[in-house]
Amino acid sequence: xxxxxxxxxxxxxxxxxxxxxxxxxxxxxxxxxxxxxxxxxxxxxxxxxxxxxxxxxxxxxxxxxxxxxxxxxxxxxxxxxxxxxxxxxxxxxxxxxxxxxxxxxxxxxxxxxxx
Amino acid sequence: xxxxxxxxxxxxxxxxxxxxxxxxxxxxxxxxxxxxxxxxxxxxxxxxxxxxxxxxxxxxxxxxxxxxxxxxxxxxxxxxxxxxxxxxxxxxxxxxxxxxxxxxxxxxxxxxxxxx
Numbered sequence: 001x002x003x004x005x006x007x008x009x010x011x012x013x014x015x016x017x018x019x020x021x022x023x024x025x026x027x028x029x030x031x032x033x034x035x036x037x038x039x040x041x042x043x044x045x046x047x048x049x050x051x052x053x054x055x056x057x058x059x060x061x062x063x064x065x066x067x068x069x070x071x072x073x074x075x076x077x078x079x080x081x082x083x084x085x086x087x088x089x090x091x092x093x094x095x096x097x098x099x100x101x102x103x104x105x106x107x108x109x110x111x112x113x114x115x
Numbered sequence: 116x117x118x119x120x121x122x123x124x125x126x127x128x129x130x131x132x133x134x135x136x137x138x139x140x141x142x143x144x145x146x147x148x149x150x151x152x153x154x155x156x157x158x159x160x161x162x163x164x165x166x167x168x169x170x171x172x173x174x175x176x177x178x179x180x181x182x183x184x185x186x187x188x189x190x191x192x193x194x195x196x197x198x199x200x201x202x203x204x205x206x207x208x209x210x211x212x213x214x215x216x217x218x219x220x221x222x223x224x225x226x227x228x229x230x231x
Binding site: 042091103109 | 218
């Protein structure tokens with residue numbers, strides 16, 4: 001079974017430029033998460049989707065961040081414009097979304113460097 | 116709101132020695148608890164989880180953890196560490212009230228170094 005796929009793995013951009021990250025969850029997983037992991041910290045949730053609906057985006061900086069999950073499968077996270085403080089690893093995770101099957105499966109992440 | 120504290124930022128142990136990584140949580144009721152491991156450049160892999168029942172939980176790679184309600188702790192243990200266990204370890208707590216463990220709060224992690 002394929003795991004969570006993310007691309008690109010690494011991205012270097014200059015501040016004020018836009019950037020987008022893509023995530024393909026495990027097949028059949030209804031719940032998808034985007035996390036941000038700063039250096040030396042644990043992951044912090046940005047947004048959670050149940051199918052195509054964003055059910056928790058309270059931690060998403062909506063002035064510059066946006067996300068979508070069209071058709072309830074793949075998801076894209078966008079930053080526009082990027083700031084120096086956005087440098088981090090962006091992790092995507094998915095889970096079946098069923099009670100009793102709450103384990104989240106993580107992708108390898110996208111390491112973003114903003115210069 | 117839930118929170119997780121991992122008091123040890125960095126731990127060094129010799130290969131073959133025993134290991135205990137500490138995790139304390141704050142949550143108003145019985146939480147869901149997890150331990151994840153992250154190798155450099157990799158995503159997080161689940162080691163074990165506690166939802167209910169037996170408070171001593173067995174995981175992959177020979178790890179175990181014990182839920183102690185009175186101490187609000189969920190410490191991770193391994194009797195004999197292998198060099199390949201060197202990685203970053205994260206404890207996480209999930210909120211029960213939503214009916215699932217969907218909302219995870221992670222600790223800041225403990226970096227494990229293994230000396231030969």
